[in-house]
Amino acid sequence: MEQKDFVLAVEGLSVSFDGFKAVNDLSFYVDEGEIRVIIGPNGAGKTTVLDLICGRTKATDGSIKFRNKELTRMKEHQIVHAGVGRKFQNPSIYEDLTVFENLELSFPRGHSVFGALTFRRDKQVIDKVTEVAEMIFLADLLHQRADLLSHGQKQWLEIGMLLIQDPALLMLDEPVAGMSVAERKKTAELLNRITRDRSVLVIEHDMQFVEDIAHRVTVLHQGRLLSEGSLERVKNDPKVVEVYLGH
Amino acid sequence: MFADYSSSELLAIFAMQGFAGLSLFSIFVLMALGLAIIFGQMGVINMAHGEFMILGAYMTYLTSNLFEALMPGLYGAYFIVAMVVAFVSAGALGALVEWAMIRRLYHRPLDTLLATWGLSLILQQCYRSIFGAREVGVSLPDWLMGSVAVTDMIEIPINGLFVMVLTLLIAAGVYYLMYRSNWGGQVRAVVQNRPMAGAVGINTGKVDRMTFALGCGIAGVAGSAFTMIGSTGPTSGQLYIVDTFLVVVFGGAASLLGTIASAFTISQAQSTMEFFLSGSMAKVLTLLVVVGILMLRPQGLFSLKIRR
Amino acid sequence: MNALKNNLFKRQDLINYGLLAILLVLILPLTLDIFRLNLVGKYLSYAFVAVGLVLCWGYGGILSLGQGVFFGIGGYAMAMFLKLEASSPEATAIQSTPGIPDFMDWNQLTALPWFWEPFHSLGFTTLAILFVAPLFAFIVAVAMFKRRVGGVYFAIITQAIAAILTILIIGQQGYTGGVNGITDLRTLMGWDIRTDSAKYILYFFCVAMLFACLLLAHLVLKSKLGRLLVAIRDREDRVRFSGYDVSSFKIFVFCFAAMLSAIGGAMFTLQVGFMSPTLVGIVPSIEMVIFCALGGRLSIIGAVYGALLVNAAKTTMSEAFPELWLFAMGALFIGVVLAFPNGLAGLYQTLLQKVKERRAAAAAQKTPATPAIAPRNATSDPEPAQGIGVPSQS
Numbered sequence: 001m002e003q004k005d006f007v008l009a010v011e012g013l014s015v016s017f018d019g020f021k022a023v024n025d026l027s028f029y030v031d032e033g034e035i036r037v038i039i040g041p042n043g044a045g046k047t048t049v050l051d052l053i054c055g056r057t058k059a060t061d062g063s064i065k066f067r068n069k070e071l072t073r074m075k076e077h078q079i080v081h082a083g084v085g086r087k088f089q090n091p092s093i094y095e096d097l098t099v100f101e102n103l104e105l106s107f108p109r110g111h112s113v114f115g116a117l118t119f120r121r122d123k124q125v126i127d128k129v130t131e132v133a134e135m136i137f138l139a140d141l142l143h144q145r146a147d148l149l150s151h152g153q154k155q156w157l158e159i160g161m162l163l164i165q166d167p168a169l170l171m172l173d174e175p176v177a178g179m180s181v182a183e184r185k186k187t188a189e190l191l192n193r194i195t196r197d198r199s200v201l202v203i204e205h206d207m208q209f210v211e212d213i214a215h216r217v218t219v220l221h222q223g224r225l226l227s228e229g230s231l232e233r234v235k236n237d238p239k240v241v242e243v244y245l246g247h
Numbered sequence: 248m249f250a251d252y253s254s255s256e257l258l259a260i261f262a263m264q265g266f267a268g269l270s271l272f273s274i275f276v277l278m279a280l281g282l283a284i285i286f287g288q289m290g291v292i293n294m295a296h297g298e299f300m301i302l303g304a305y306m307t308y309l310t311s312n313l314f315e316a317l318m319p320g321l322y323g324a325y326f327i328v329a330m331v332v333a334f335v336s337a338g339a340l341g342a343l344v345e346w347a348m349i350r351r352l353y354h355r356p357l358d359t360l361l362a363t364w365g366l367s368l369i370l371q372q373c374y375r376s377i378f379g380a381r382e383v384g385v386s387l388p389d390w391l392m393g394s395v396a397v398t399d400m401i402e403i404p405i406n407g408l409f410v411m412v413l414t415l416l417i418a419a420g421v422y423y424l425m426y427r428s429n430w431g432g433q434v435r436a437v438v439q440n441r442p443m444a445g446a447v448g449i450n451t452g453k454v455d456r457m458t459f460a461l462g463c464g465i466a467g468v469a470g471s472a473f474t475m476i477g478s479t480g481p482t483s484g485q486l487y488i489v490d491t492f493l494v495v496v497f498g499g500a501a502s503l504l505g506t507i508a509s510a511f512t513i514s515q516a517q518s519t520m521e522f523f524l525s526g527s528m529a530k531v532l533t534l535l536v537v538v539g540i541l542m543l544r545p546q547g548l549f550s551l552k553i554r555r
Numbered sequence: 556m557n558a559l560k561n562n563l564f565k566r567q568d569l570i571n572y573g574l575l576a577i578l579l580v581l582i583l584p585l586t587l588d589i590f591r592l593n594l595v596g597k598y599l600s601y602a603f604v605a606v607g608l609v610l611c612w613g614y615g616g617i618l619s620l621g622q623g624v625f626f627g628i629g630g631y632a633m634a635m636f637l638k639l640e641a642s643s644p645e646a647t648a649i650q651s652t653p654g655i656p657d658f659m660d661w662n663q664l665t666a667l668p669w670f671w672e673p674f675h676s677l678g679f680t681t682l683a684i685l686f687v688a689p690l691f692a693f694i695v696a697v698a699m700f701k702r703r704v705g706g707v708y709f710a711i712i713t714q715a716i717a718a719i720l721t722i723l724i725i726g727q728q729g730y731t732g733g734v735n736g737i738t739d740l741r742t743l744m745g746w747d748i749r750t751d752s753a754k755y756i757l758y759f760f761c762v763a764m765l766f767a768c769l770l771l772a773h774l775v776l777k778s779k780l781g782r783l784l785v786a787i788r789d790r791e792d793r794v795r796f797s798g799y800d801v802s803s804f805k806i807f808v809f810c811f812a813a814m815l816s817a818i819g820g821a822m823f824t825l826q827v828g829f830m831s832p833t834l835v836g837i838v839p840s841i842e843m844v845i846f847c848a849l850g851g852r853l854s855i856i857g858a859v860y861g862a863l864l865v866n867a868a869k870t871t872m873s874e875a876f877p878e879l880w881l882f883a884m885g886a887l888f889i890g891v892v893l894a895f896p897n898g899l900a901g902l903y904q905t906l907l908q909k910v911k912e913r914r915a916a917a918a919a920q921k922t923p924a925t926p927a928i929a930p931r932n933a934t935s936d937p938e939p940a941q942g943i944g945v946p947s948q949s
Contacts, residue, residue, distance in 0.1 A: 080798035081798055092792075093790075108798065113780065118778070361892050362888060362889045364841055365889040366885060366889060372881035492714070527722050527726030528726055534715055538712060541708075543698075
């Protein structure tokens with residue numbers, strides 16, 4: 001199979017924790033520019049798949065190719081440099097730093113020890129940070145300590161940290177969970193804007209949200225691929241119906 | 248280094264040193280059991296653990312003096328009473344310390360380490376003020392004196408044998424408590440998921456306090472055993488604290504069997520080497536090997552692969 | 556846009572450094588006799604260690620209980636040089652082997668061990684002071700941090716290393732001077748370091764070195780690396796997904812702290828005139844942590860005050876009430892951790908903040924037309940040190 005067309009090619013991926021197979025012989029492919037949503041009941045292995053792709057968990061077996069680069073043997077920060085960004089389920093930001101500093105740390109320059117020592121906060125950095133802060137609705141809060149932000153604002157900040165990294169593949173783990181209706185709307189708008197020129201992999205439960213953004217949907221069940229295709233197709237797949245209703 | 252000895256001599260040396268090592272093994276196991284419960288189950292580093300052990304030792308000393316003065320006829324039985332006294336007093340102090348200090352620091356493990364170090368300094372000075380700076384010892388009851396001659400070259404002291412049997416009994420008791428009893432189930436439930444354990448009706452604060460008290464109580468019993476093989480001074484406990492921490496970490500913090508196996512390995516290595524090298528070099532070598540192995544295998548010898 | 560500039564020295568920083576400089580350069584030398592001033596110099600040599608601990612523990616969240624090891628490496632390197640100078644063949648003519656240090660002679664050594672040879676050279680000794688400790692720290696740190704061992708495990712391992720080194724030094728009397736250490740040091744390149752004038756000069760040299768180290772530490776903390784350390788302390792995992800190799804930063808800061816400690820050790824030897832294993836082991840190493848904790852684990856200047864205060868108290872109390880000292884020390888450990896996790900610097904910051912607020916409130920009363928300015932100022936000009944709370948290590 002010619003793989004050049006895929007931004008992400010996952011093949012035969014497995015991982016087991018003490019004999020428990022959290023992900024079992026999973027294969028799927030994501031096209032350049034595609035927005036793919038992963039759904040599945042609790043414990044289906046959705047978050048584990050993201051963990052495997054971004055290097056947080058090491059695969060027991062199988063391969064993950066990002067633009068034909070094998071990710072399974074790379075360290076987390078190398079995967080980031082290759083162009084994969086990840087947003088965690090719970091807002092994962094640096095509470096003791098300000099919004100500005102949070103964004104600044106994600107700026108893709110000065111990532112070695114020496115680079116960090118000699119890093120200068122020049123115009124380029126300030127402009128980029130201000131631009132992104134504008135986009136994530138936090139322009140007025142640049143000097144606020146991050147732990148004082150609301151839950152929704154923290155989610156936005158983390159999305160902003162990803163934007164500054166400018167990844168080619170963006171992975172989002174339940175980006176609208178725990179948000180108020182107003183925040184949810186704003187977030188959908190934000191995601192619509194930022195997902196335009198990149199490939200995106202999203203885990204989400206909110207079906208309305210999935211319908212809004214998904215190009216294709218992958219359904220996981222007990223670590224295996226259950227169904228894949230357009231949301232319409234997947235919804236009518238009897239296997240999927242059984243898993244969701246049989247619970 | 249073996250060339251100077253005949254093979255039968257070597258055998259005898261290994262046996263005798265091995266047995267001498269078993270005394271060290273007993274102390275390691277008893278101290279490490281308490282530490283492993285507190286560290287493995289609660290993530291708390293108790294730097295004052297040695298002082299809890301010494302509290303038990305002083306309690307044993309007091310009990311033996313009491314028996315000697317009031318009921319010399321029953322002196323042979325004092326040790327049983329002393330163990331109970333040691334367990335209860337160290338456990339009670341542990342519960343008090345948990346209430347006053349530790350429970351405020353559960354999210355800051357490195358800070359518990361400093362605070363318990365402060366506690367150890369205070370306890371040491373208390374012992375010095377109350378019992379004096381000189382080491383004290385207990386006289387063994389008659390039935391623990393003497394030794395069993397296995398061959399004409401190998402003799403095993405009865406008190407060492409007794410302490411070892413005691414150690415194994417306590418270890419078995421702890422195992423039962425932690426893995427077979429209802430209470431142990433609660434402790435492990437709290438370790439795995441504190442909010443959930445609280446939600447199903449376990450009083451997590453009380454479980455923490457009892458766990459800490461139990462760990463300290465076992466250290467107290469260790470102190471009782473300690474009086475059988477050495478004399479007690481205000482700083483005797485501190486001498487063992489680094490070794491015991493290494494025992495716990497080396498064994499893989501959450502594994503009881505691992506703790507015992509690692510205590511055995513370390514004590515035997517040290518004791519056997521002691522015969523051939525000077526005592527200090529034996530210790531340096533043992534610790535170096537342990538630290539070296541831990542650097543290569545930081546999770547310890549016995550540990551499970553878990554999803555983080 | 557001005558607020559976005561990352562000023563290396565804020566006005567408050569300059570005031571704080573100035574106050575420390577006035578105390579160390581003017582007030583103490585003018586009010587204390589040379590014996591006491593020499594003691595202050597000794598305390599200041601611990602301040603180097605405490606400053607290193609602020610970086611590595613306060614900011615990076617790496618608690619090392621083995622800083623005495625690095626202090627000892629620096630101190631012993633200096634002492635070895637001075638000892639060799641004091642053991643010229645003429646000065647040691649009565650020994651059975653003249654020209655080697657006296658303790659070697661007592662231990663029936665008949666030749667200088669090979670690893671002592673290079674310490675005839677001051678250049679080599681200086682290099683050894685600066686680089687042996689960081690090199691050793693590097694080996695330990697690579698082994699531990701590359702495998703993502705940290706927190707409590709790291710503390711225990713470093714403590715074990717301190718124990719090992721002490722036992723080794725005490726056990727190898729012939730090579731190290733044993734439990735007494737290396738004593739009876741006299742001259743540095745022919746200059747007698749035991750005279751009062753030499754002690755004055757060494758004191759000021761020590762203060763100058765301390766300020767150089769403070770400046771270095773300040774620059775590190777004000778660089779992006781300083782903010783990165785805070786980020787690593789709070790969310791090590793997340794930093795990896797911002798594209799950083801976390802272990803290399805931890806290794807760097809641990810080595811840097813080791814170098815500061817080694818310089819402190821060398822300062823100690825120069826001013827006190829001996830080096831012994833009692834300064835290397837578990838107890839001194841953990842006491843060094845309390846210097847840092849009392850001063851404020853997030854303030855390098857606070858660390859200097861912490862080292863001065865704890866040691867001054869120790870000297871005073873152990874002269875007057877030796878039996879109370881351990882109680883006081885124990886209470887200090889517990890009290891700082893439970894009640895003042897940000898130490899003296901934290902109290903000072905709170906005080907400054909209150910003064911600021913009161914002034915702002917007074918100003919607001921005078922010009923009631925712009926009452927909104929005071930709180931906005933408070934948020935738009937945050938002091939980095941006060942903005943960073945107690946780490947919740949896990």
